[in-house]
Amino acid sequence: MPEEDNKIDHFTLEYRKTNFDGLPRVKDERCWEIIDNIKGTEYTLSGLKFDAKYMNFRVRACNKAVAGEYSDPVTLETKALNFNLDNSSSHLNLKVEDTCVEWDPTGGKGQETKSKGKENKGRSGTPSPKRTSVGSRPPAVRGSRDRFTGESYTVLGDTAIENGQHYWEVKAQKDCKSYSVGVAYKTLGKFDQLGKTNTSWCIHVNNWLQNTFAAKHNNKVKALDVTVPEKIGVFCDFDGGQLSFYDANSKQLLYSFKTKFTQPVLPGFMVWCGGLSLNTGMQVPSAIRTLQKSENGMTGSSSSLNNVTQ
Template identity: 55%
Template sequence: MGDQKEALRKITHTLAVKNEEISNFVCSLKQSLENLEANSNRVQEDLESEFTALHAVLDEMKENMLTRIKQERASRTYELQSQLSAGSKALESSEELLEVANQTLCSSETDGFTQAAKEIKDSVTMAPAFRLSLKAKASDNMSHLMVDFSQERELLQGLKFLPVPATPEIQLSECQVSDNTVTVVWAMPEPDSKIDHYILEHRRTNHEGPPRVREDYPWMVVEGIKETEHTITGLRFETRFMTFRVKACNKAVAGEFSEPITLETPAFTFKLDSGSSHQNLKVEDLSVEWDSSGGKIQDIRKDKNKNSPMHSPARSALMSPKRAPSARPGRDRFTAESYTVLADTLIDAGQHYWEVRFDKESKTFAVGVALRSLGKFDQLGKTGASWCIHLNNWLQQSLTAKHNNKARTLDCVIPNSIGVYCNYDDGVLSFYNAKTKQLMHSFKTKFPQPVVPAFMVWNGSFSVVTGLQVPSVVQSGQRKNSNTSSSNASLT
C-alpha cells in the first residue's frame, strides 16, 4: 500500500509539473498571438508612413521642377515678346518709309526731288530696322529641362523589406560574474555590416531554468551598444540568478532576441530582524535610527504587522532555509544598554561580505557578528558570543576591536562605510574601509555555532548594503594573509 501511494505521488507530481509546463506554453502562445497582432499593425503603419513620406518627397520634387519650368518659360517669353514688339515697330516704320520712297520715285515733278531724296536717305539711315538684331535672344528649346527617371523607377521597383538582422548567440563560456559586475559576450552567426547597435536586456530571477511567462522581476533594458559585449557594473545581487538576452538592430528594424542565458549571481542578502531589536531602535528592512521615544511606538508597529503579508504562512514557506525566524526563540528583544539588532539570516558556511554606512556622529556604534544565543542584556564585543568593531564618541572618539570583553584600539582613519568579510569555514572575520578596501582589523577564531550579522547604535543611525559579492581585492588579501599568524590573537 505504501509503495503504491509513493508511486501515485510521483505520478501526481510528474503530472503537476507537466500541467505547469503546458500552462506556461499556452500563456506563451496567447502572448505570441497578441504580440503578432500588435506587431503586424505596427509594421503596417510604419510601411504606410514610409510611403507617405516618399510620396511627399516626390511631390515636393515635382513642384520644384514645375516651378523651374514655369520660371524658364516666363523668362524666355518675356525676351521673345520684347524682341517681337521691337521687330513689329521696326517693320511698320520701314514699310511707311518704303512707301514714301516709292511715291517719290514715281513722281514726275522735278522740283524738290533732290531735297526729298536726301530726306528719305537720312530717314532710312536712321530707321529702327537697321538697328534691330535679327537673332532671337532666347531659344525655344526646353529639352534641357527634360527628365529621365528610368534609374529611379528601377530603384523604386526594387524596393523590398529590409532584411532582419540575424539572431546573436551569447557566449556563455566567456561571460563573467565578479565584484557585483556582469560581463556578457555574444557573437553573430555571420558578419553583418548593416548592424547599427545591439539591445541587451536583463532581469533578476530565483529560477535557474529558462525564463517563465510569469516572472517576479521586469526586464531591464540597455540600448545603443556598439560592441559585441557589455559590462554592467554597480549591481546588487538580491536574487540567485540573472537572465540575459540580446538582439541586433540596423537602421530600421530589430532582429529576434537570442536564446536567454541564466548566470548565477551568488551574494549574501539579509534584512534586519526588528523582532530582535532594542525598543529604542527604529528598524526598517536595512536601516536603523535611534528613537528615544522607546517601546510604545515599537509595540504598536509590532501589533499592526502581526497579520501583514510579511508574516503570512505562505511567505514563510518561501523563505530560505537559512533565514532565521523573526523572533529569537525563547528570548525577548534586546534591552537595557544593549542597543542591538541582528540580521534575519544565519551564516553557517562559506564566505560572505556586506557593508554598513553609519553616522560618524553617533555616540556609539558597533558592527560585527554574533551567535543567535547572544543574551538580551549582552552588548556586542563584551561576551564570547560576539565579535565587532566599536566606535565610541563619548567624551573622546575611539575605534576599537572587541571580543569577549577585550578591546584593541585601532590606529586607522574612521571611514564613512565599513565592509565586513566573514569566512565561516576558516573562522575569519575581517573589517575593511569599504571605499579603499584597506584592512582595518581581522579576527581569527573558530565559530562554535552559526552566526548572524549584528549591529549596535546609540544616538545615531546606520544603513546596511547587502547583495554584495566578496570583492576580488578582499579575496586576494585574504589569501596573502592565510599563512601568516594573526596579530589579534588576544581578542579571539
C-alpha cells in the same frame, strides 16, 4: 562552441535580472540588456549589482549580413548576501527600517506604556504580567528569539550566513555617539552586547567623552591605532573562518578575526545616540580579494584578544 567558426563574425549577449528561477516569464520581467560585438567564445560580465536573485542569459551568433536565432535562455542564481535588519527582535529603543537603524530614546518606554494600557483597559485587580507587554510587537520574520533589552541596544540582520564569502558596508551618522559592527550567533542573549560574549565579534566605535576604536570578542578588547573611516566594509569568509573589517573607501584593512564558526552567523549592529545605514547585496571588491590572499594569517586575530582584558 567546440572550435572557432570562420563563418561567425561576432556574438551578441543579452541578460536581464529577475527574481524568478527557471525559464523567463513574460509578466514582470525587466528589459534585456545588450552587449554586442563579442569576438571570442568567452565573455566576463563585470560591475554587476546584486539587486535581484537571478539573471537570465541568452546569446546569438552574427556575421556581417545576418544574425542567428537566440539560444535558449539560461538562468543563473546570484550569490551575494542581501539582508535587511530584523525589527522583530531589535531593542525597543531602536527605530529599524529595512537597512537603516536609529537610536530612539523614547521608543521603548512609549511602546511599553501603550501596550500595557491596552492590556489593562477595562480590567481590575492585579496588572498584567510583564511578559504580556510584548503584544504590540510585530510578528517574527526569521524564527522566534527574544527581543534585545537592557543596555544591549542591538539589532541583527534577518538572513543567516551559513557558507561562502560575503561583503557589506556600514555608514554611521556623524553625530553617532557609540556603535558596533560585526556578526553574532543567533543564540546571542537578549542582555548581551556585541563583542562581550564568545558568540559575537565586532569592532566598536565610541565618540562619547573619549574617542576609542577597538576590536572586541569574548569580552576582550584590542585597541585599533587607525582613524575611524567614513564607511566600514565587512568581509565574512564563513568557510575560511575569517571576519575582516576595512575602510570601505580606501580598502585599508582595519582588523581581522581568525576563528572557526560552529553555527551560522547573523550580521550584528549596536547603536547608541545616532544611526547606521547599510549597503548589502555587494560583490566582494577585487581589492579585498587580493588583500585576503596576502594578509591571510598575518593580521590580528581573536586569539590575540585573549591576551588583552577590557
